[in-house]
Amino acid sequence: MLEFCKQCVKTSTGALLANKGRSFLTMLGIIIGVAAVIIIMAVGAGAQSLIINQVKTFGTNIIGILPGASEEKGPPASVMGIVITTLTYEDAMSLNEKSNAPNITSVAAYYKSMSSISWGANFYDTGVSGVTVGYLDVEDGKVDRGRFFTKEEETNLSKVVVLGSTVKKELFGDSDPIGKKIKIKKHDFEVIGVMKDRGTVAFQNNDDQVFIPIKTMQKLIAGVNHVSMVRLKVDNPENVDKAMRDVEITLRERHDITDQSGADDDFTIRSSAEAMDMITTITNALKFFLVAIAAMSLLVGGIGIMNIMLVSVTERTREIGLRKAVGANNTDIMLQFLMEAATITLSGGAIGIAIGSLISVLISLAANFLGYDWSLSISISSIILALIVSISVGLIFGLYPARKASKLQPVEALRHE
Amino acid sequence: MLIQVYNLTKNFVNGELVTPVLNGLNFNIDQGDFVAIMGPSGSGKSTLMHILGLLDRPTGGKYFLEGKDVTKLDDDELAGLRNSKIGFVFQAFNLLPRTTVLENVMLPLTYAKREEAPESRAKRILESVGLGHRLNYFTNQISGGEKQRVAIARALVNDPAVIFADEPTGNLDSKSGVQIMEILQRLNDLGNTIVLVTHETYTSEHAKRIIKIKDGVIVDDYKVGHRRIARDGEILK
Numbered sequence: 001m002l003e004f005c006k007q008c009v010k011t012s013t014g015a016l017l018a019n020k021g022r023s024f025l026t027m028l029g030i031i032i033g034v035a036a037v038i039i040i041m042a043v044g045a046g047a048q049s050l051i052i053n054q055v056k057t058f059g060t061n062i063i064g065i066l067p068g069a070s071e072e073k074g075p076p077a078s079v080m081g082i083v084i085t086t087l088t089y090e091d092a093m094s095l096n097e098k099s100n101a102p103n104i105t106s107v108a109a110y111y112k113s114m115s116s117i118s119w120g121a122n123f124y125d126t127g128v129s130g131v132t133v134g135y136l137d138v139e140d141g142k143v144d145r146g147r148f149f150t151k152e153e154e155t156n157l158s159k160v161v162v163l164g165s166t167v168k169k170e171l172f173g174d175s176d177p178i179g180k181k182i183k184i185k186k187h188d189f190e191v192i193g194v195m196k197d198r199g200t201v202a203f204q205n206n207d208d209q210v211f212i213p214i215k216t217m218q219k220l221i222a223g224v225n226h227v228s229m230v231r232l233k234v235d236n237p238e239n240v241d242k243a244m245r246d247v248e249i250t251l252r253e254r255h256d257i258t259d260q261s262g263a264d265d266d267f268t269i270r271s272s273a274e275a276m277d278m279i280t281t282i283t284n285a286l287k288f289f290l291v292a293i294a295a296m297s298l299l300v301g302g303i304g305i306m307n308i309m310l311v312s313v314t315e316r317t318r319e320i321g322l323r324k325a326v327g328a329n330n331t332d333i334m335l336q337f338l339m340e341a342a343t344i345t346l347s348g349g350a351i352g353i354a355i356g357s358l359i360s361v362l363i364s365l366a367a368n369f370l371g372y373d374w375s376l377s378i379s380i381s382s383i384i385l386a387l388i389v390s391i392s393v394g395l396i397f398g399l400y401p402a403r404k405a406s407k408l409q410p411v412e413a414l415r416h417e
Numbered sequence: 418m419l420i421q422v423y424n425l426t427k428n429f430v431n432g433e434l435v436t437p438v439l440n441g442l443n444f445n446i447d448q449g450d451f452v453a454i455m456g457p458s459g460s461g462k463s464t465l466m467h468i469l470g471l472l473d474r475p476t477g478g479k480y481f482l483e484g485k486d487v488t489k490l491d492d493d494e495l496a497g498l499r500n501s502k503i504g505f506v507f508q509a510f511n512l513l514p515r516t517t518v519l520e521n522v523m524l525p526l527t528y529a530k531r532e533e534a535p536e537s538r539a540k541r542i543l544e545s546v547g548l549g550h551r552l553n554y555f556t557n558q559i560s561g562g563e564k565q566r567v568a569i570a571r572a573l574v575n576d577p578a579v580i581f582a583d584e585p586t587g588n589l590d591s592k593s594g595v596q597i598m599e600i601l602q603r604l605n606d607l608g609n610t611i612v613l614v615t616h617e618t619y620t621s622e623h624a625k626r627i628i629k630i631k632d633g634v635i636v637d638d639y640k641v642g643h644r645r646i647a648r649d650g651e652i653l654k
Contacts (some may be wrong), residue, residue, distance in 0.1 A: 007527045014515050322511040325472060325573065327500020327528040329493040411473040414511070 002109035004332075012340040015312070016347075026308045029301025030393065034190050034352025034386045035359065036294035038378065042360035045377040051283060053373055056277045061237040062138065062272045063104075065230040065251075069265055077403065085226035086255065086266040089214060092132065092230045094250055101232075101238040101246035106137035109227040111217050117171070119182045124170045127209035130217020138233045139367035141206070146193030148180045154213040157220065160188040165197045166207040184212070185221050220375025230279060240271045256409055276323065298389060301348070302397035309401035320405050321413025334406035341398025342391050380401055418484070419579060419610055420446040420469065425478035426447040427464055427633075440633040441478065446579075446612065451605040453613045453624035453631025461633040463583065466614045470581045471495045471502055483578060500528050508584035509566040509594045512571075518543065519552045522570045529575060542570045546600055562593025569600055579610040586620055598623045601649035623647060 016023040067087035092109035095101050111130040116123055133151050135141060141148075149160050161182060168177055177191045189212065198206040218224050234243045247269055248262070257264045313320070320333055328336075357378050367374035421650060427439040438461045446452055463557040467473035468480065471487060479489050482502065490498070497610040504525075505511075510519050546566040551559055556567065565585060570581050582601060586594035602623060605611050613624055621627050622645045629637035 004527050004530050018515055220562075244524040318511065319513060322507075322513070323524070323606075324496060325470070325499060325505050325511075327496055327575075329496035331493070332496075332528060409473070411467045414472065414507070 008336055008339050009343075011336055012343045015316075015340055016343060021042060022308065023344060026304055027351065028342055029297060030345050030348030030390055031352040031355065033294060033296075033298035033301050034349045034390055035356035036297060036387075037291055037386055038356025038382060039359050039363070040287065040290045040294050041355070041382045042376065042378045043363055044290065045376050045379070046282070046360075046364060048280070048283045048287070049375050050367075050372055051279055052276060053349070055258045055272060055279060056156070059140070059233075060271075060273050061071055061234045061240060063240060064245065064270050064272070064275075065232070065247065066268045066270075067226065067228070067266065068268060076152055084266070085224070087227055087230060088225065089132075089218070091251060091254055092227060093245055094254060095230070095232060096134070096304040100250040101184070101243055103235050104132040104232045105235050106233045108132050108135040108138040108231045109214055110135075110229045110231070110264055111214060111222060111227050112209075113217075113225065113330050115184055117167070117182055117184045119171045119177075121286055122171045124167060125202045126164070126167050126170075128217070128221065129209050129211050130214040130221070130272055131211050132214050134233075135211065139206070141198065142196040144196040145176075146191070146195055148211075149213050154369070155215050157216050159187055159189045159216060159220070160192045160213065162193040162195060162211040164195050164207040164209045164211075166196045167210055169223040184210070187220055203408060210318065228406045237273070239271060244269050244271060273280060295389075298393055302345075302393040305341055305344055305394060306397040306400060308344075309337060309398055310404070312340070313337065313401050313405040316405075317408060317413045318417035321410050321416065324408070324410035325414060330406040333408075334402045337402035337405045338398045339397055341402065342394035345390040345394030346387070349387050350388070353386055356386075357383075418445050419448045419450075419482070421479075421481040421484075422469075423467070423479040425465075425468065425480060426476050427461070427473075438633050439475070442630075442633075442635055444628060444635065444638065445593050446610065448578075448610055449605070449608055449624040451602070451611045451613070451623075453615060453621035453627045454630060455615055455618070455621040455627055456630035457616055458637045460630045460640055462614050462616075462630050464584055465630065466581055466612065469579075469612065470505060471499050489513060496528075501575055502578040503508075504575070504577040504580040506565065506572050506580065506582040507587045508587040510566055510568050510588070511568075512567055514556060518548060518559065518567050521556060521564050521567055522574050524571060525575045534548055539570070539574055542573050543567070546570050560593070561589050562596055565589060565593070566600065567596070569604075569649050573609075574605070579612060580604070581612050581614070583614045585613070586615075594620075595647045598645075599649075602647055619645070 067084040068082070074167065089109055092107050095104055096107045109132045113128055114125065116125050116129045117128070117380070118124070133149065134156050136143070136148055143162070144165065145304055146162070149158065149164055153160055161184070163171070163177060171177070171182065172180070177194060180191050181188045182191060183189070195207070201283065212221070214227065232247065234240050248265075251267055252260070252265070255266055257266070315390040323333060361376060364374050422442055422444050425439055425442040426437070429436045429438055442465065454462045454465060464473065467514075468475050475488060478488075479486060482498070487498065488497070513524065519536070519539060522543055523536065524558060526535065526539065540549070543552060546569055548563060548566055548570065551563060556564065559567070585601070589597065592653050598620070601611055601613070611624075613621065615621050622641055622643070624641060625644065626640050627637070628635055
């Protein structure tokens with residue numbers, strides 16, 4: 001039996017090598033399909049890890065509050081650009097009280113806008129963020145030079161500003177900005193500090209903005225009484241759910257909402273863990289959708305295999321007749337042709353894996369070169385899956401031609417011209 | 418009695434059209450005989466050989482091979498019997514392309530699926546037909562006469578009960594043809610049963626017995642009086 005299998009493999013490879021060009025063209029469909037699946041799996045996993053790492057840099061113990069009711073699992077209205085004024089600085093401060101939410105360690109309230117700022121003749125357009133002192137702790141911000149504003153300056157309309165590192169470079173170059181006055185919307189602000197480089201965190205460039213006290217922002221720059229967002233830091237990731245409950249209860253009480261089911265809420269609470277789950281779900285769906293499309297080409301490739309195997313059976317009818325004459329039974333002939341089909345698809349699969357892996361490596365090198373934290377992930381499981389799929393394609397699409405070959409009557413096969 | 422045939426018939430059916438090819442044949446072939454089945458083309462001799470060689474099934478009648486009724490066997494049982502009891506030599510050689518001489522001779526052994534494939538046996542048989550020096554040649558690298566000797570070696574390798582040779586000299590020049598007939602006669606001398614199918618009276622006279630067929634019936638069946646003997650590329654009368 002072992003000898004028989006050896007002969008079978010030898011016959012299959014021999015038959016394929018006899019028609020190198022044709023075998024390669026037949027394989028092409030499988031090569032492209034497998035390579036596409038490998039690339040999509042690798043790029044999908046890379047992109048997913050990139051996104052998740054971005055979210056992770058933010059920490060898993062952060063709760064965000066946005067004004068406006070939450071659509072069922074969808075984004076809150078404020079994301080769509082609708083201005084909702086129900087969330088206030090005082091709401092944020094109430095959450096800072098241990099009696100309301102004992103697990104919350106710090107609170108950052110935000111009101112952001114874009115503005116042109118200037119120092120002397122230098123102009124620069126950037127984001128102006130009105131924040132509370134809690135920002136430093138919640139977002140893990142570090143002051144490079146000078147200082148951040150104080151709790152007192154947060155509320156007494158002080159005109160002080162802390163620059164992001166990019167803004168400092170754009171306006172001041174190498175000179176020391178501390179103590180200088182810059183203009184934001186006709187108001188002179190004293191530069192009291194410069195933030196450390198942070199890079200992009202959760203898709204937000206933290207270096208290309210300036211920070212001013214939130215009350216100053218609300219009264220002098222924007223002329224509003226609400227905040228656009230509140231972020232809270234919880235002492236421990238395990239207490240996030242409890243803290244979210246506390247926030248809900250506190251805000252409902254402050255906003256006179258009696259319905260505890262959440263149907264009347266005029267705010268939306270999300271934890272970073274929830275956001276991560278959502279992103280993972282979306283990216284997974286996207287990845288499998290793309291893999292399904294790539295798998296189509298495997299199907300097309302399989303039909304190509306079936307076609308060429310049918311041609312091969314016809315061409316080699318006399319050989320089949322001879323084999324039967326010297327004692328090959330139907331199963332032997334069937335195995336031989338199945339083996340040939342599987343050899344084509346397996347070789348195609350192997351070449352596809354090599355090409356797909358190579359391209360995945362190139363993509364990850366390119367992504368890293370462009371500064372993304374891109375991890376190369378060609379998983380063993382996707383390679384094994386690709387191999388199994390390619391053999392299966394060969395066996396499934398080889399079955400019909402192989403059966404046809406095995407059913408040939410020896411005398412008719414021998415007479416075939 | 419090696420082969421017993423009773424009232425053997427064969428019809429070819431093509432849609433509505435039924436063409437009778439063999440019309441009730443009765444004969445026996447003894448162990449160790451050398452029989453030529455002779456007839457013009459269209460006489461049914463090839464069809465008879467295909468049925469005797471278990472490549473085809475009769476429409477009616479009985480066929481006993483070594484005393485066993487083989488008309489009721491299924492495809493796989495027939496394949497097994499072809500492998501162990503029957504050797505074929507065809508007019509067109511029917512060797513596998515891109516394969517060596519030795520591998521061609523080994524082919525029936527691989528389908529026998531015995532654990533060890535006795536390569537030494539295949540080599541010994543190739544030497545006995547004068548091809549010991551061609552073992553690793555590919556089949557497109559040897560002459561027609563050599564190809565037919567490979568085919569004979571392949572027919573012999575499983576030590577069959579009977580060898581069917583269908584116009585074995587048809588595609589050969591006369592000198593190679595004589596060599597092939599010499600080998601067949603020598604094999605017969607060693608005790609092998611040989612059934613030769615031919616349309617040439619000259620070739621049929623190398624056999625010990627001739628069965629003449631015409632239009633699907635046996636018209637003559639006799640022992641050859643003056644048998645032709647092929648030796649060293651010459652025909653001795």
